[in-house]
Amino acid sequence: MEEIIRLYKDRIRIFLIIYFFSEDFHDSNNLNLVRVLYTETRIQKIDFLLRNPDYFALELLNLLPEKKHDRNQIKSIIIDIFKNREPEIRRLEMEKFFFGAYEDIDDVIAFLESYGFIVFKSKRNIELNVIDKQYYVTKFAKEKTDKILSEMDSLKWYIDRCEQIKQYFGDYTGTQLKNMQYEEETYRNTSYKEFIADVQEKVKTIFKKEFGENL
Amino acid sequence: MKKLTIELKKELEIRDLVIDDNELNQILELNEYAAELPIATGKRILLEELRFVGIKNNGDKIDYVQKFTSGINILIADNLKGKSSVFKVIKFALTGRDSLKSDVSSWIKTIMLGFSIADKSYTIFIDKTSSRMSSTLYSTNIDQVNIEYDDNVIFKSNTKSDYEMQIQDFFFNRFSYYPLSWTQKDSAKDSIELREAKASWSTYFKSIYLESKDTNSFYGNQGSKIFQILLGLKYTKIINKLMIKRDFIKNSLAKKDGINNIVLVGKEDLLNELKEIEECLDSIRTNSEHVKFQSLKELQNSLFMEIQASSMIFSSSSNRHYQLLAELDNNRSIRDSLIKEKDGLEKEVVKLKRKINDLKEYLESGYFFSNLTIKMCPSCNHEIDMPSTNEEHECNLCQKPVVSEIENKEQFSERLKQLTETKIIIETKINEIEEKISVLQNNINDFEKEKLDIEKTIQNNDYAELSQKSEQISKQLNELNEKLKQSTEREDELISQKAILNYKLSLQEVDSDDNVGKLNKKPDVLEISIDYFINKRFEESKSILTSLEDLMLNEIHAFGLPSITKIHIDKLFNIEYTQNGIRIKFGDIAEGEQLRVKLAFYLSIIQLDIQKNYGKHPRLLMIDSPAKEEGDNKYLEGLKAALVDIENRYADKLQILIGTAERNMSDIVRSQFIYEADQYVF
Numbered sequence: 001m002e003e004i005i006r007l008y009k010d011r012i013r014i015f016l017i018i019y020f021f022s023e024d025f026h027d028s029n030n031l032n033l034v035r036v037l038y039t040e041t042r043i044q045k046i047d048f049l050l051r052n053p054d055y056f057a058l059e060l061l062n063l064l065p066e067k068k069h070d071r072n073q074i075k076s077i078i079i080d081i082f083k084n085r086e087p088e089i090r091r092l093e094m095e096k097f098f099f100g101a102y103e104d105i106d107d108v109i110a111f112l113e114s115y116g117f118i119v120f121k122s123k124r125n126i127e128l129n130v131i132d133k134q135y136y137v138t139k140f141a142k143e144k145t146d147k148i149l150s151e152m153d154s155l156k157w158y159i160d161r162c163e164q165i166k167q168y169f170g171d172y173t174g175t176q177l178k179n180m181q182y183e184e185e186t187y188r189n190t191s192y193k194e195f196i197a198d199v200q201e202k203v204k205t206i207f208k209k210e211f212g213e214n215l
Numbered sequence: 216m217k218k219l220t221i222e223l224k225k226e227l228e229i230r231d232l233v234i235d236d237n238e239l240n241q242i243l244e245l246n247e248y249a250a251e252l253p254i255a256t257g258k259r260i261l262l263e264e265l266r267f268v269g270i271k272n273n274g275d276k277i278d279y280v281q282k283f284t285s286g287i288n289i290l291i292a293d294n295l296k297g298k299s300s301v302f303k304v305i306k307f308a309l310t311g312r313d314s315l316k317s318d319v320s321s322w323i324k325t326i327m328l329g330f331s332i333a334d335k336s337y338t339i340f341i342d343k344t345s346s347r348m349s350s351t352l353y354s355t356n357i358d359q360v361n362i363e364y365d366d367n368v369i370f371k372s373n374t375k376s377d378y379e380m381q382i383q384d385f386f387f388n389r390f391s392y393y394p395l396s397w398t399q400k401d402s403a404k405d406s407i408e409l410r411e412a413k414a415s416w417s418t419y420f421k422s423i424y425l426e427s428k429d430t431n432s433f434y435g436n437q438g439s440k441i442f443q444i445l446l447g448l449k450y451t452k453i454i455n456k457l458m459i460k461r462d463f464i465k466n467s468l469a470k471k472d473g474i475n476n477i478v479l480v481g482k483e484d485l486l487n488e489l490k491e492i493e494e495c496l497d498s499i500r501t502n503s504e505h506v507k508f509q510s511l512k513e514l515q516n517s518l519f520m521e522i523q524a525s526s527m528i529f530s531s532s533s534n535r536h537y538q539l540l541a542e543l544d545n546n547r548s549i550r551d552s553l554i555k556e557k558d559g560l561e562k563e564v565v566k567l568k569r570k571i572n573d574l575k576e577y578l579e580s581g582y583f584f585s586n587l588t589i590k591m592c593p594s595c596n597h598e599i600d601m602p603s604t605n606e607e608h609e610c611n612l613c614q615k616p617v618v619s620e621i622e623n624k625e626q627f628s629e630r631l632k633q634l635t636e637t638k639i640i641i642e643t644k645i646n647e648i649e650e651k652i653s654v655l656q657n658n659i660n661d662f663e664k665e666k667l668d669i670e671k672t673i674q675n676n677d678y679a680e681l682s683q684k685s686e687q688i689s690k691q692l693n694e695l696n697e698k699l700k701q702s703t704e705r706e707d708e709l710i711s712q713k714a715i716l717n718y719k720l721s722l723q724e725v726d727s728d729d730n731v732g733k734l735n736k737k738p739d740v741l742e743i744s745i746d747y748f749i750n751k752r753f754e755e756s757k758s759i760l761t762s763l764e765d766l767m768l769n770e771i772h773a774f775g776l777p778s779i780t781k782i783h784i785d786k787l788f789n790i791e792y793t794q795n796g797i798r799i800k801f802g803d804i805a806e807g808e809q810l811r812v813k814l815a816f817y818l819s820i821i822q823l824d825i826q827k828n829y830g831k832h833p834r835l836l837m838i839d840s841p842a843k844e845e846g847d848n849k850y851l852e853g854l855k856a857a858l859v860d861i862e863n864r865y866a867d868k869l870q871i872l873i874g875t876a877e878r879n880m881s882d883i884v885r886s887q888f889i890y891e892a893d894q895y896v897f
Contacts, residue, residue, distance in 0.1 A: 001626075001627070001630075004577070004623070005573045005574070005576075005577045008576070008577050008580045008581060008584070009573065009576055009577070009580070011580065011584065012576065012580035012583065012584075085565055085568075088565045088569075089565055089568045089569050089572065090569075090572075110593040111593075113591050113593060113596075114589050114590065114591050114592065114593040115584070115587040115588070115589060115590060115591075116587075116588075116590035116591060119591075140590075144583070148582070148583055149583070152579040152580075152582075152583070153575070153579070154572060154575035154576045154578075154579050155576065155579050155580065155583075157572075
């Protein structure tokens with residue numbers, strides 16, 4: 001039961017990331033492709049924020065000194081995350097590889113592609129490494145999403161969180177997101193192929209310092 | 216005193232005894248009454264070291280040295296190995312009364328006992344080498360005493376009886392004891408005379424040394440008198456004096472013709488003598504230091520009333536404070552364990568929520584990805600246009616059997632339903648616990664508030680300040696007392712001479728009918744006055760006696776006797792007990808339980824002194840074989856627990872020497888001296 005659940009969880013999550021973080025695409029030669037998202041790194045790093053609400057909260061706190069965002073809004077997002085115990089209920093651990101949080105998504109991509117949700121394109125460099133990965137959302141997928149997704153209660157959480165991540169970090173490239181995540185000690189110090197530990201306590205401490213309240 | 220006289224006269228008038236001030240004063244001699252107070256002297260005897268040497272009849276040398284510490288000292292050795300003898304040697308040194316077995320007594324040649332009173336060191340040295348016992352009391356530490364030439368000699372005596380007297384004076388002075396008297400028939404067979412007997416220091420010593428032989432008598436013949444002095448309650452002295460006077464007068468009235476036996480001295484001479492005595496008394500009493508002493512006494516008296524009031528507040532606040540601490544402790548620990556339980560359940564809910572989310576997600580995303588057809592080959596990236604297989608349980612791509620989605624869905628929905636139900640149950644439980652926690656928290660807040668208030672009350676209580684003041688006055692009084700010692704002794708002497716003269720004069724006047732009437736009136740006046748003072752004492756000492764009853768009951772319960780539920784101390788200091796709902800006397804208590812009750816009594820008297828500052832017990836107890844009582848295990852455990860408790864609370868304030876053969880009593884206190892099986896103590 002657990003495996004099959006995990007399978008579907010990964011499929012829908014990755015699809016939603018591709019869907020929400022992609023930009024409109026128009027090619028008169030291929031009208032079937034309507035949106036596009038560049039680089040796998042971006043998917044992996046956004047996935048990390050989605051799977052670790054405490055890290056998302058920490059990154060929000062790190063934005064405060066810039067004063068570009070509404071403090072109160074950030075505060076209320078973090079309060080909600082902790083009130084709903086998301087760091088425990090929603091957490092899906094991720095391992096650290098050479099370039100930060102990473103989990104193989106080839107099967108998920110293959111699934112999504114074979115059923116016509118996305119089209120995956122890539123190039124290879126001279127060392128034959130795959131580079132420049134592009135993920136296109138098909139017209140079929142967009143229609144299905146627009147039609148069905150709004151009726152799905154439990155998936156709403158993903159949609160809302162994606163919106164939030166997009167609001168604050170939507171402009172970040174995969175590399176920028178990676179660099180941002182490396183700023184965090186716990187993340188940085190995690191060894192290769194180890195799970196990245198949670199930072200709830202740190203968030204609580206900073207929150208208390210910033211807002212004078214306990215989470 | 217004036218107020219008392221007025222009250223007393225009213226009491227007399229009610230009984231048709233109209234009497235003027237002068238006459239009343241003549242009968243009661245109230246002006247000779249010095250107020251006494253139950254305030255603790257704060258003094259204690261601390262035994263420091265005992266040494267004795269000698270030679271046994273088998274030629275073995277005795278060279279016994281034993282140091283004692285403050286707190287509880289336990290001497291463990293088999294029966295008949297000399298424990299009791301050690302205690303008896305101490306008794307001998309401290310009182311001059313030798314109750315050792317005669318053979319053991321003859322073995323011992325010299326005894327040295329080092330002790331301190333109020334941090335001042337003293338050493339007793341007794342030499343029995345020659346037929347005449349010689350004894351010396353030094354104001355020097357035992358290690359520094361030089362028998363040959365020590366200047367710090369308080370007294371020296373060359374006979375046993377002289378030593379008894381002098382050591383009695385010494386302790387009486389140190390602890391402000393006085394010899395309460397009573398009357399008894401002259402021991403001469405044909406005599407009808409009454410004799411005045413006095414409680415001696417060795418009688419007092421019965422309240423220090425609880426010998427194993429008298430476990431089942433409460434406090435000896437003169438017991439309640441010792442109790443009275445140990446408590447030092449107000450009016451005890453005057454009650455005692457009046458009682459003796461009453462006995463004498465009754466006696467002389469009873470033997471009317473006894474007058475003949477008295478050599479009549481001329482009335483004139485008696486009056487002259489009386490006049491002289493009164494003049495002497497006057498001159499003593501007008502002495503400036505004497506006056507100062509009296510006014511200090513009065514000051515101390517009024518301070519005492521204040522102390523008593525504030526002590527009541529202090530002790531009730533302290534009790535409540537203690538109760539609150541216990542309540543807080545209890546409530547907090549229940550709250551904390553509930554919080555723990557709640558945390559555990561909340562973790563469970565988190566797990567359930569995860570599972571529920573997963574299942575819902577599965578069901579919804581399953582719907583999202585349902586009815587799909589393969590459009591692209593995942594292997595070669597070519598588009599595929601393939602009809603779906605007819606077999607529902609077969610994969611479109613690889614034709615392997617698959618579990619139908621519908622089956623999966625049903626199974627998952629069922630699981631979702633179960634989990635949701637469990638979650639609701641647990642959440643309800645959490646809510647219940649939260650309610651309980653909130654009630655407890657409210658209690659805790661209330662208790663904490665009350666505790667703070669009480670702490671303020673305790674802090675603001677002037678008890679300590681008053682006690683300090685009273686202590687200073689006591690000190691001054693003691694100093695003055697030393698100075699006035701001679702004149703006080705002289706005063707006492709004169710007072711008793713005066714009483715004798717008055718008595719003789721009254722006998723001379725018995726002749727006339729009028730005078731017989733007067734003499735007859737006297738016992739009545741005395742009787743009523745005695746009653747009056749006894750009631751007064753009881754009334755004014757109620758709080759002290761109640762404290763004592765409470766302390767005693769606590770100790771008795773600690774000793775494993777829950778069947779005793781109340782202690783009653785009456786105005787004549789008889790103690791009674793409610794056991795199993797029936798009121799009984801000490802003698803009615805089962806033999807196996809008497810010792811505990813007795814121990815409880817003495818420990819309470821000492822605690823009363825330490826905790827509440829009342830009473831005059833020297834805070835030294837010597838208990839021989841307390842475990843001998845045929846007790847259940849509960850008693851031994853209770854005794855041990857009580858001793859540990861006393862050690863923890865009062866180790867620096869009292870001293871208890873315990874001799875026992877019960878090896879179970881080992882390792883409960885620091886200061887213990889264990890002799891192996893069959894080994895002699897000396």
